[in-house]
Amino acid sequence: MADTDDRRAFFATAAKGTEGALRDELRELRLPAVKAERGGVRFGGTLRDAYRACLGSRIAVRVLQEVARFRCTDGDTLYEGVREAYRWDEVLDVRRTLAVTCALKNSQLTHSAFVAQRTKDAIVDQLRDTFGARPDVDKSDPDVAVFVHLVKDEATVYLDVSGDSLHRRGWRAKGRDAPLKETLAASILRLAGWDRVRPLADPMCGSGTLAIEGAQWARRIAPGLARECFGAERWASHDATQANVIDALREDFRACILPASESPDVLATDLDARAVAQTKENARLAGVPEIQVMQQDIAELGPAEPAGHVVVNPPYGIRLAAGDALIERMAYAFRTLPGHRISAICADDALVRGLKPLKPSQEHALWNGDLECRLFSWDIA
Ligand SMILES: C[S@@+](CC[C@H](N)C(=O)[O-])C[C@H]1O[C@@H](n2cnc3c(N)ncnc32)[C@H](O)[C@@H]1O
Known part of the structure; x- marks a missing residue:
C-alpha cells in the first residue's frame, strides 16, 4: 500500500x-x-x-x-x-x-x-x-x-530514495579535464555567498559547471526536473497515488521558474576553445542558453556593471598543470575589479600569496573527492 x-x-x-x-x-x-x-x-x-x-x-x-x-x-x-x-x-x-x-x-x-x-x-x-x-x-x-x-x-x-547520484543532472554532454561535480559547484556558489542578484562570472569555466549551476539557481530551475525517475519510483510500494504526488511536485517546481530576463548576467570564459564550445553546448542542454560564453584569457577579465561576483576553479597543481605565471595573471585580473567579490576554490595557497597584501575575507574547507581544498573569497576595494 x-x-x-x-x-x-x-x-x-x-x-x-x-x-x-x-x-x-x-x-x-x-x-x-x-x-x-x-x-x-x-x-x-x-x-x-x-x-x-x-x-x-x-x-x-x-x-x-x-x-x-x-x-x-x-x-x-x-x-x-x-x-x-x-x-x-x-x-x-x-x-x-x-x-x-x-x-x-x-x-x-x-x-x-x-x-x-x-x-x-x-x-x-x-x-x-x-x-x-x-x-x-x-x-x-x-x-x-x-x-x-x-x-x-x-x-x-x-x-x-534518490537512485543515481543527484550530481548527474542530465545535461553534461561530455567531461573535460577535472570538471567539478554539479553538487559541489552548487555548494561553492552558496558558500561563497553569491546572492543571485549580482552578475556572476567564471573566467576559467572548463565545461561550464559553475556558470550553469549559477544560472539555474538564479532562475529557480530545480535540478531534479531533468530526472526521469528517482530510486523510490522503482519500489514495490510505488503506485498511482505516489506517481500523482511526484507529478504535482514537478508542476510546483516548474511553476517557480523565472524567465532569463529576470535573472542576473552570467558570464563563462576560458582560454581553451574546446572548453568554450563545450560550455555552450552544456548551457543549451541545461536550459540556460542565456549564459554568455566567450574564449578569453583570464587576464582580460573586465569589471561587470553593476559590480559582480567572480567564482573560479583554477587548475589544481596536481590535477592540471598550473604555473606561477598563471597565478600572476589571475592576481592582475582580480586587482582591477573594484567592488567585486572574488571566490576561488584552491588546492593550495598560491593564489592567496599572489594576491597579497590583500587578505581573504572568508575561507572555508571543503573536499573535491579526496582532495582537500579551500574556498577563499576576497572583497576588492
Ligand atoms: C579546473 S578547470 C575548470 C573546470 C570547471 N570548473 C568545470 O567544472 O568544468 C580550469 C580551466 O582553466 C582554464 N584556463 C587555464 N589557464 C587559463 C587562462 N589563462 N585563462 C582562462 N582560462 C584558463 C583551463 O582551460 C581549464 O578549462
Missing part, C-alpha cells in the same frame, strides 16, 4: 565540508527537523518531503530513507537486525532487483563485502519466507539500493 503521508527519517548525503550549505538549502525548501551531521543532513518527514529534496536540492548527493538501526557486533547480530527490523516486502518483491553497499568505521566487523553479503542474505531470506522465492541482485542498476553504515558497532540501514 502506498503511503506518502507517514513520517519517516531521512539522511541527505553531502560532500565533506558542504553539510552546512546543505542544511541551509533544505531549510529553505522548508523540510522538517533539519539537522546537519558529519557527511550530510538528517530530516524527518514524509516520502513527499524526500521527493521535494530530490527535486529541489542542488547540494545533496543522495537522499536516503532510514529503515533500521541496531547494535551489531558480528555476522549473526547483523543478519538478525536486518531481517527483523524492517518488512522488506514494503519495497521489494520477486520481480525487483536489489544491491547492498556498505561503509564501515571503528567496528568489530571489518569486511565490507561480508557485511553486504550478510545483509543481502537477511533480506532475501525474509522475502523467501513471504513469497516462496527470492529477488535477484543487480549491482549496476538495482530497483532497490540498500546502504548499510556501520559505525562503532551501530548499524543504520538505508534505502536510496
